[in-house]
Amino acid sequence: MKCVICKNGTTRKGKVTVTLERKGSIVLIKNVTAQVCNNCGHYYLSSDMAKKVLQKGEESMKKGVELEVLKMQPA
Numbered sequence: 001m002k003c004v005i006c007k008n009g010t011t012r013k014g015k016v017t018v019t020l021e022r023k024g025s026i027v028l029i030k031n032v033t034a035q036v037c038n039n040c041g042h043y044y045l046s047s048d049m050a051k052k053v054l055q056k057g058e059e060s061m062k063k064g065v066e067l068e069v070l071k072m073q074p075a
């Protein structure tokens with residue numbers, strides 16, 4: 001897929017770290033499968049992966065964490 005951000009690169013399957021921030025809490029989720037632009041590094045998550053990432057973030061927020069680093073487990 002052609003990158004919609006830089007318009008020059010194409011995306012390839014890769015792993016990224018997603019940062020979620022809300023009301024002073026930060027959640028880092030490492031090892032997230034995504035399509036990553038080979039030019040600018042922008043990444044695109046599938047709808048299923050986005051749901052998983054947001055669910056993990058919500059779980060962390062409910063625990064009241066200030067900073068948490070998680071690793072996405074392989075499916």
